[in-house]
Amino acid sequence: MYLYSPDEIDRERANHQAVIQGADDIDVKRIGNLGELAFEQFCREYLPVEMWEWQNEAAIRRCNPESFSGHDFEVFGYDVDVKTSRDVSAFRPSNLLENDPDDDIIAMVWHRDNEDALILLGWERTETLKSKVSTQEAYSGEGPEKLAHLAARPMNELHDLGPNTAHLNQKPENPFSPGDRVVKQGDGDASVAVVVEVLPPEKNTTAYGQEMDGEAVNVAFPNMLDNGPGNWREIHPAKLASYCDDQDIKLYTYKHTNLEYPENPFTPGDYVIKPDYDDPDLAVVLEVAEESDDDREITIAFCKHLEKELGEQHDVNPTDLSSRCEEAGIKSYSYTHDELRFEHQY
Template sequence: MYQYIPDEIDRVRADYQAEKQGAEDKDAKRVGNLGELAFEQFCREYLPAEMWEWENEDAIRRCNPESFSAHDFEVFGYEVDVKTSRDVAAFLPKSLIENDSEDDIIVMAWHRDNEDSLILLGWEHVQTLQSKVQTQAEFSGNEPEKLKHLASRPMNDLQDLGPNMANMNQKPENPFEPGDRVEKKGEADPSVGVVVEVLPPETQIELYGQELDGEGVRVAFPSSLDEGPADWREFDRALLSSYCDDQDISLYTYKHDNLKFAENPFTVGDYVIKPSYSDPDVGVAVEVGEEVTVTFERQLGGEVEPANLKDHCDENEISTYRFEHSVLEFADT
């Protein structure tokens, strides 16, 4: 068996993608997405990356509706579908075949009630399941309960379908996650960017005609994000890739080890607080340099575009305050 514990980004994306898919049963679609994420993590650890493909990877990462495909993965040339359920009775051969008899292999994923943990119980060839169902149908007596078992093979047996490989462990090495504020290494005055997507290690990326040797990280810059129709700072960080894709926000791809976490992560328009205050008011960054110039949100009297904040404060004689960036934190919006 293989256990997968989804992080908050995966949980939010699985839910929002189910909503955008327009599924009749959103809850079932959400847990189905989590089942696919669980199997993707299994493949990443145990199977060579060039020999499996996830059909819905981009759709779930960007929370877009999926293109129709009868199966979720292709592994060693086999069409694989992941079935996810809280009720293990759903994994009896007859139940599986009634729901899906067109693929080559079915993977069975069980989830807890609160969906905080999924376990891949095993997998089986569809032909084997069909044979089991036929045998049960032809059996003339009452089948003993102990024979009504799940016809499944251990997860690690899936490796036997392909070449003899050691544990692959192709999980990402880069330290970044969506929402992180980053800057390019080696620049005297680097611009702060926002991580939008962390690409899988095996993704082939070309920059300026050359293949990128390393893991790719896609970054958007706040000035471009501010031009969008919504306040991107109020979005869950898991949905930034969806927003940028929907609004055609320009993204820039970097090799992960060419980036570092921004020393001063704040940009104009950010919502900030000074946590040392007992009941801090939410402030808005008006200007960012060696220090961060802040005004309080309640003083603005309405929404002001980030690019106009400094002029707005000057013209309306709105008080501003200067702080070292190290004493500020992002406000929870």
């Protein structure tokens, strides 16, 4: 058995994809998505990457509706469906067959009530399940009152279905996550970008028509995001890929080794606080000085002043914030970038 602990990005994507899918039961669909994420992690750890495929990878990564498919994965040429449940009786052979008789293999995932951990219990061939059910019906009569048979072969036996190959860890080496601020490595004039999605290693075959040697990261630039219909800074980073896809916001692909974290990550429109205050007020960045060696290169205004003068629902493009504040007589303040901290609003 294997334990999978979804992070915040996984949980947000699993839920938002269920909402976009229009599922009748959002909870059930979200948990099913988490089960698929758990099985994908197992495959990445233990199975040759060229011999398995996740049918819903792009849909969950970008929180888009899934195209219809009768199974979740193809592993060594077998159709695999992932069943996720809190009720372990769902993994009795007869129950598994009743719900999914057509796939080659069923993988079973149990989840905790609060969905912070899922356990991959095992897997079984559908043909074996049919045999177990028919045998029990023919010869066993009623099962023991306090003991029910659950179907499960150990997860690590799944690789026995494939050829005898070395199973290398194919976990991404990429250190970045959606929402991270990055710049092009070694470029002193590079603009700050936002990581939108991190592609799995096997998806990084080409960028700009050329083969990429490394793991790809798709980024968007804040000025392009600012031109979208919503305030992207109030969207959870897990949903940025969905937002950009829906709004046709252009993404740029970089090899992760060509990116680095910027010394000064702030851009106009960012929500910030001055963390050394006991009860800091929320502020928004108005300007970032072009010369990085300027003293107090970040100019901010406090949100309570913006709301007082421009209204609570003020909708000002970040590029116009500074001039609007000047016109409205809203006082601004300047700090060095290391005096401020992001205060995310999602």
